[in-house]
Amino acid sequence: METIINDFISREFVQDKAELPLSNDASLLDGGILDSLSLLRLVVFLEERFGITVGEADLIPQNFASVNTICAYLRAREPGKLGATHG
Amino acid sequence: MAERRAERLLRTVEGVAYWAAVAPALACLPPALAYRAARWRGDAEFRYRSGKRDMLICNLRQLLGDEIGLADARRLARQWFRFASCEVIDVMRLRRRARALRRLVGIRGQEHLAAALAQGKGVILCSAHFGSYDCCFSLLGASGFPVTTIGRWQHNYTAGLSSAERRFWDLVYARRLRRHRHRPNIEPWTGRVEVAARAAAVLRANEVLTVAIDAPPLDTDRARAVQVPFLGRQAGLLPGAVALAQATGAPLLMAFLYRTADYQHQVLEISAPVLVDGDTAAAFARCAAAVSAAIRKSPAHWAYWASPGDLADLGLIPAPRDCAPAPGPALLPDGGIHHDGSADSVPARG
Numbered sequence: 001m002e003t004i005i006n007d008f009i010s011r012e013f014v015q016d017k018a019e020l021p022l023s024n025d026a027s028l029l030d031g032g033i034l035d036s037l038s039l040l041r042l043v044v045f046l047e048e049r050f051g052i053t054v055g056e057a058d059l060i061p062q063n064f065a066s067v068n069t070i071c072a073y074l075r076a077r078e079p080g081k082l083g084a085t086h087g
Numbered sequence: 088m089a090e091r092r093a094e095r096l097l098r099t100v101e102g103v104a105y106w107a108a109v110a111p112a113l114a115c116l117p118p119a120l121a122y123r124a125a126r127w128r129g130d131a132e133f134r135y136r137s138g139k140r141d142m143l144i145c146n147l148r149q150l151l152g153d154e155i156g157l158a159d160a161r162r163l164a165r166q167w168f169r170f171a172s173c174e175v176i177d178v179m180r181l182r183r184r185a186r187a188l189r190r191l192v193g194i195r196g197q198e199h200l201a202a203a204l205a206q207g208k209g210v211i212l213c214s215a216h217f218g219s220y221d222c223c224f225s226l227l228g229a230s231g232f233p234v235t236t237i238g239r240w241q242h243n244y245t246a247g248l249s250s251a252e253r254r255f256w257d258l259v260y261a262r263r264l265r266r267h268r269h270r271p272n273i274e275p276w277t278g279r280v281e282v283a284a285r286a287a288a289v290l291r292a293n294e295v296l297t298v299a300i301d302a303p304p305l306d307t308d309r310a311r312a313v314q315v316p317f318l319g320r321q322a323g324l325l326p327g328a329v330a331l332a333q334a335t336g337a338p339l340l341m342a343f344l345y346r347t348a349d350y351q352h353q354v355l356e357i358s359a360p361v362l363v364d365g366d367t368a369a370a371f372a373r374c375a376a377a378v379s380a381a382i383r384k385s386p387a388h389w390a391y392w393a394s395p396g397d398l399a400d401l402g403l404i405p406a407p408r409d410c411a412p413a414p415g416p417a418l419l420p421d422g423g424i425h426h427d428g429s430a431d432s433v434p435a436r437g
Contacts, residue, residue, distance in 0.1 A: 029280055035311070036275075037330050040283040043335070056288050059281040 003075065005065045008045055013038045024067040040063060050074060098136070106175060106259045114179030118191055122351040125176050129169030139393060140164050146392045150318050150402050154383075166387035170218065173350055177222040181263045185229035187227055192226060192344070196357030200232065200295070203338040203360060209290030211339040212357070213328050215301040215378045221264055223344040223355055224297040228267035233294040237269040237286055244276070269294055275398040277307045290337045297342075298328050300371075301391070303400030313368040314402075315375040318382060322375050322401045326371035332363045333370075339363050341374060343381040345388065
């Protein structure tokens with residue numbers, strides 16, 4: 001799961017390729033990698049790729065701070081399914 | 088100095104009285120009387136608030152100088168003050184189910200809104216800080232459309248306001264508008280990266296998302312601004328509404344609320360969907376052109392004439408120096424505050 005999300009973010013949102021490879025701990029928000037519209041694109045990607053719906057209550061910066069926190073959020077939502085299918 | 092302070096205090100008292108007592112009482116009268124009284128107040132403001140009046144005239148002439156003479160600019164400035172006072176009455180007429188305001192507003196192009204909603208992807212309804220835009224959003228909500236607005240309640244963000252002042256504006260202004268909105272406003276601010284995703288959730292639920300697109304970007308958003316032709320110059324604006332439409336497939340419509348010559352009736356004009364395919368900046372330029380055309384059609388509706396700081400932030404005029412009255416500490420900003428249908432800063436008006 002980390003690889004899939006890291007690849008997507010690296011490909012779509014990292015402007016300065018010198019920042020690659022992107023660490024799974026790298027701060028996506030403070031680092032300026034994600035802005036409002038790119039977060040929207042990321043959410044759409046996550047929903048399509050992992051078959052989930054990200055609720056409004058889940059749209060908080062803490063869930064999208066890094067690749068690791070995104071994965072933690074996804075696993076917390078669908079513990080068995082996501083880990084087995086995409087992990 | 089003491090004279091200026093006394094003048095300022097008097098203005099504040101008048102502003103508070105108008106918002107809290109006079110306008111609510113006027114709004115219960117027949118509209119012809121209520122709006123006539125509001126016009127008188129506007130005329131008095133035009134006469135006695137010379138600093139603001141001169142600033143308005145100066146800004147109008149700076150930006151529309153080729154099209155209007157001094158007499159026209161004075162007429163438009165007077166009309167601006169009248170509109171501002173009338174807009175307070177509009178807010179008060181949103182009481183209960185807003186029937187008191189709804190019967191004064193004709194909607195042209197409602198079929199475009201209904202047809203766009205029928206596509207099932209929600210609708211982005213773009214406007215500007217133009218006329219009673221915030222009432223317009225709430226009015227659509229009261230008319231049965233599920234409306235959510237992207238925009239800050241500016242009294243919660245204006246530096247220097249006391250908690251009592253914030254509470255005052257919430258009571259006399261925001262509360263009345265909020266009542267007709269389907270969800271709480273989505274309020275952009277530095278660090279709130281979830282704004283677009285929240286907006287997309289509104290669209291996904293096939294609801295109406297309203298936004299005023301003419302606000303200057305926050306400092307932290309300047310890098311995302313695009314330069315577009317606006318009032319014959321170049322303005323730096325955020326194309327987020329178009330980017331959102333492109334990302335979600337939601338149709339984007341333009342809407343402007345015009346006050347008629349009798350001051351009591353208004354017409355809301357809703358456009359057919361704007362083409363948003365292709366380059367984001369080019370598509371956004373079409374939206375900005377629609378705003379620009381609305382302002383040229385009826386300049387006195389545009390709130391930013393009284394806000395040289397915002398005009399400068401947009402890149403339309405040089406940083407304020409000659410036109411603006413000297414700033415001072417504000418108990419209440421110019422006796423009134425305008426809240427935002429937009430993502431950004433809001434001029435004081437009213």
